[in-house]
Amino acid sequence: MNLKDFETNYKPTWCPGCGNHAIWIAMRGALAELGLKPENVLIFYGIGCSGNGANFTKSYTWHSLHGRAVPSAIGAKLANKDLTVIVMAGDGDAFGEGLGHFLHAIRGNADITYVVHDNHVYGLTTGQAAPTADKGYKAKSTPAGIIEVPVNPTSLAVTNGGTFVSRGFSGNAKHLKGLFKQAITHKGFSFVDVFQPCVTFNKINTFEWFFDRVYNVDDDATYKNTDKMAAFGKTQEWGKKIPYGVLYKAKRDTYGSNLPQLKGQALSKRKITTRNLDKLTKEFA
Numbered sequence: 001m002n003l004k005d006f007e008t009n010y011k012p013t014w015c016p017g018c019g020n021h022a023i024w025i026a027m028r029g030a031l032a033e034l035g036l037k038p039e040n041v042l043i044f045y046g047i048g049c050s051g052n053g054a055n056f057t058k059s060y061t062w063h064s065l066h067g068r069a070v071p072s073a074i075g076a077k078l079a080n081k082d083l084t085v086i087v088m089a090g091d092g093d094a095f096g097e098g099l100g101h102f103l104h105a106i107r108g109n110a111d112i113t114y115v116v117h118d119n120h121v122y123g124l125t126t127g128q129a130a131p132t133a134d135k136g137y138k139a140k141s142t143p144a145g146i147i148e149v150p151v152n153p154t155s156l157a158v159t160n161g162g163t164f165v166s167r168g169f170s171g172n173a174k175h176l177k178g179l180f181k182q183a184i185t186h187k188g189f190s191f192v193d194v195f196q197p198c199v200t201f202n203k204i205n206t207f208e209w210f211f212d213r214v215y216n217v218d219d220d221a222t223y224k225n226t227d228k229m230a231a232f233g234k235t236q237e238w239g240k241k242i243p244y245g246v247l248y249k250a251k252r253d254t255y256g257s258n259l260p261q262l263k264g265q266a267l268s269k270r271k272i273t274t275r276n277l278d279k280l281t282k283e284f285a
């Protein structure tokens with residue numbers, strides 16, 4: 001398998017220089033190196049520039065509703081556990097409209113991979129501020145600057161039962177490919193928050209801005225990514241120094257492995273027949 005095996009006949013329509021290109025290359029590289037075949041991979045996309053990857057990437061795809069890709073993906077994984085199920089969405093989709101789904105998916109530890117294209121803006125709708133934009137960020141939707149503090153997705157993931165919490169950067173596609181491979185092979189909900197500069201609408205959080213600040217925790221042999229408190233500390237770092245890499249890893253049962261129906265258990269010892277259905281309905285009413 002190689003990168004071409006995961007390409008369709010459509011060429012990306014993303015702006016030249018957009019961080020989405022590196023994510024696209026890294027994901028196809030990861031799938032190819034894992035020896036996966038397009039017919040065994042199902043990728044759910046949100047609505048946004050990131051979601052347009054549905055047209056360029058060869059696999060089974062599902063272009064979801066805005067903010068709703070995660071629950072659809074969990075359902076698919078429960079229906080067919082042999083599929084490799086991935087979600088790719090923008091940060092507006094993931095942490096605005098879809099924030100509730102993100103938290104509940106982490107709690108449940110559904111065995112899917114969640115890649116967020118985090119560019120701090122709503123790219124497709126021309127640059128409104130997304131929930132990860134820094135306080136004071138000025139956009140056409142917030143000309144006087146954002147009043148709220150940003151959502152911190154990696155902190156939320158660590159504190160709400162996350163088992164694979166990581167960050168990638170479009171400026172390091174080689175590392176991103178390795179991260180995607182780890183995330184896909186992780187048993188449970190794996191979260192990869194990718195810094196993906198939007199070169200057209202975000203003139204603050206540019207490639208240069210990130211290059212001046214990011215450092216890779218995977219290069220630090222003293223960092224223990226299984227230490228929850230240390231991981232939480234890393235997720236709180238922002239400003240002059242911003243960590244990326246695998247911030248936290250833990251082992252926990254997946255949602256599917258604990259679901260009674262999938263374990264072959266009957267939900268009730270009482271057999272439901274047409275004769276006792278009325279009685280049962282009354283009991284539950």
Ligand SMILES: Cc1ncc(C[n+]2csc(CCOP(=O)(O)OP(=O)(O)O)c2C)c(N)n1
Nearest residue numbers: 047048049050066090091092093122123124
């Ligand atoms: C429920 C709902 N609200 C709003 C929209 C309009 N909408 C489409 S794409 C988009 C923004 C996408 O931004 P993001 O998720 O950050 O992805 P990006 O384009 O940056 O990749 C919005 C608000 C929609 N389609 N559905």
Ligand code: SF4
Nearest residue numbers: 015018049123198199
């Ligand atoms: S608008 Fe921004 S996020 Fe969308 S394709 Fe262009 S650079 Fe990328």
